[in-house]
Amino acid sequence: MKLLHLFKRKSSGEIARDRLKILLISDRVSCSPEMLEMIKQDVAKVISKYMKIDTDSMEIQISKSTGRGRGNKNPSLYANIPILDLHKI
Amino acid sequence: MSEVIVVTSGKGGVGKTTTSANVGTGLASMGKRVVLIDADIGLRNLDVVMGLENRIVYNLVDVVEGNCRVKQALIRDKRYPSLYLLPSAQTRDKTAVNESQMIKMIDHLKEQFDFIILDCPAGIEQGFKNAVAGATRALVVTTPEVSAIRDADRIIGLLEARDFSQIDLVVNRLRPDMVKKGKMMSVDDVVDILSLPLIGVVPDDENVVIATNQGEPLVGNHTLAGRAYQNICLRILGEEVPYLNLNQSISFWTRLTEILHKN
Numbered sequence: 534m535k536l537l538h539l540f541k542r543k544s545s546g547e548i549a550r551d552r553l554k555i556l557l558i559s560d561r562v563s564c565s566p567e568m569l570e571m572i573k574q575d576v577a578k579v580i581s582k583y584m585k586i587d588t589d590s591m592e593i594q595i596s597k598s599t600g601r602g603r604g605n606k607n608p609s610l611y612a613n614i615p616i617l618d619l620h621k622i
Numbered sequence: 623m624s625e626v627i628v629v630t631s632g633k634g635g636v637g638k639t640t641t642s643a644n645v646g647t648g649l650a651s652m653g654k655r656v657v658l659i660d661a662d663i664g665l666r667n668l669d670v671v672m673g674l675e676n677r678i679v680y681n682l683v684d685v686v687e688g689n690c691r692v693k694q695a696l697i698r699d700k701r702y703p704s705l706y707l708l709p710s711a712q713t714r715d716k717t718a719v720n721e722s723q724m725i726k727m728i729d730h731l732k733e734q735f736d737f738i739i740l741d742c743p744a745g746i747e748q749g750f751k752n753a754v755a756g757a758t759r760a761l762v763v764t765t766p767e768v769s770a771i772r773d774a775d776r777i778i779g780l781l782e783a784r785d786f787s788q789i790d791l792v793v794n795r796l797r798p799d800m801v802k803k804g805k806m807m808s809v810d811d812v813v814d815i816l817s818l819p820l821i822g823v824v825p826d827d828e829n830v831v832i833a834t835n836q837g838e839p840l841v842g843n844h845t846l847a848g849r850a851y852q853n854i855c856l857r858i859l860g861e862e863v864p865y866l867n868l869n870q871s872i873s874f875w876t877r878l879t880e881i882l883h884k885n
Contacts, residue, residue: 544804549768550811556768557775557815 562595569593576612585618626728626738627858628661628757630781632773634744636765637794640830641851642741643671645761648841648855650705654736657696659728660710661753662743663718669709673837674699683711686723692730706735716748721755728756746780754781759788761854762818765795766807775816790821792854797826798868822854825868 543551559565573593580586592613629642639662646658660668663683669675680695685708692708699705708731711718731738742753754760760781764774774791781789793809800806813820827847833840841851846866853863 546801546804546807546811549766550807550815553768553771553807553815556772560772560775561779 558595569595572610576614580614584616587615587617590615624732624736624738625759626732626740626757627759627761628740628742628754629761629763630742630750630753630777631763631770632744632746632777633764633770636770637763637792637824637830638744639667639671639741640834641761641763641792641794641824641854642668642739643839644841644848644851645855645858646737646739647672647699647702647705647839648851649737649739649858650699650702651842652855652859653704654859655704655734656737656739657706657708657731657735659708659731659738659740661724661740661749663710663749663752664712664715665743666710666712668741669697669707670837671834672699672707672839674707674709675837678709681709681711682727683714683718685727686719692727716743716752719752720748721751724752725756746776750777750780754784758786759790760786761790761792761821762816763792763794764812764816766793766797766801766809766812771807771812771815778816778818789818791816791818792822792824793820794824795826796823796868802869821857822850823865823868824850824854825866 555566559569573591576593577586577588577591581588592611594611595609627645629638629645631638642658646656650656658668658672659682660666661682662668666681669678674697677697680690682695684690685692685695696706696708699707728738738756740753740757743749762774762778762781764770778789791813793812796809797806801808807815809820809823825846827845829840829843829845830847839851840848841855842848846868850866853866856863
């Protein structure tokens, strides 16, 4: 596991980019990363009642704009939740 | 129709003054009537970058307070007759001027100039508010560093809350060698994060330091940074200019002229 980690290590440029992306989301909408993590866990709990999802690789973020250009659009909450099994209720 | 452009960044030391000096000089070299306004009251620097520090008699605060007419405070550049500098005051602070005074002064200058370029101070306080008050267009300068980009994002948010017709991004001090090795964010990364249209990329070039030492803007000369600034000016005028290949190996002749020029 550790050896695999060594090969997959991110370059510092990538680290900077990823840190900034998270930082700016909270800067822009004044929503802390902790709160976002809580939202993520709650969303995961609700969805899990209906289907089996991959909670480890699910992503959730608030973005101020849609696509290119910033404009004065309302912020929106994006969730990317990979489904593992669509079992019927 | 004149354009009022503010050069801003949030964070200090990313190249606002250098960008202002070079963009102003470049536009003047293209035949435009340009006035550069140093809006950094208390920390005057545009005059030294332009090499005009010995010719200051009156300054921006004198104009605003009515101690002199605008014309008396304007310093004509030694290189281009259509380029002027309105220096800032060194002994006062940001509160010496307010937004409506700036707007009034800019409106007056609009009659005589095609481009009014404001060198904004760092920060988001009164100095920033004064500098952006009369502007309709902005150049946001950033470097590919976490702190500079974060501050740029904050500035962009503040600019968007105002009535700007255009806000463009200048990525300064790029090190292509580091980007290649993954040790610096690429221009694409920066543009993607800030989602602002790109108007120029200026490489980290030691010639910028040399030019500042001499008080001579390097826009338009053979150096990579000089060419990058030239391209920014052309893009401001609406021309489509391809981006420089910053990875190119410098030709023998360029290297030779560079060695001969270096003192």
